[in-house]
Amino acid sequence: MTPPEAPVNGDSAATGITPPAVSVCLSVIQKRPDFLRAARARRQGTAGMMVQGRKRGPDEPAQGIRVGFTCSKKVGNAVARNRAKRRLREVARQVLPEHGRDGWDYVLIGRAEVTASRPFEQLKTDLIYALKKLHQDRK
16 A cells, blocks of 8 residues: 655645655665665664665666665564564654665664664664764775
8 A cells, every 4th residue: 555645735734644654755675685685785783773774786776765674573572563663664754864865775673672662762863873874984
């Protein structure tokens, strides 16, 4: 199911339209090979999550930011994993359009007991920090 487009004027409360689950400028990674390519690329851990990021190759579509989400069974039962993934989706929706780079894939991995309980503002700070570290030129 495709989420509805975000309102043009930004006033979603007056129109009754809720913003999409993942921002309009983001695509969701769903294929296993894309997750595996991200796993072999750069990674940055923070207190609230692990972030993997890679710049897509010339043979792949270079437009847009793609993002994937995963939580292992270490995070908890299905309810805890889904809660952690919902929080990661919302953080990505708010942070990646501004701090992510076009042509990059990001995978956000939830941490056991931390992702679901960490204050939301700290999760946003964690993701911004991880993106800055991933985008630094390494020597």
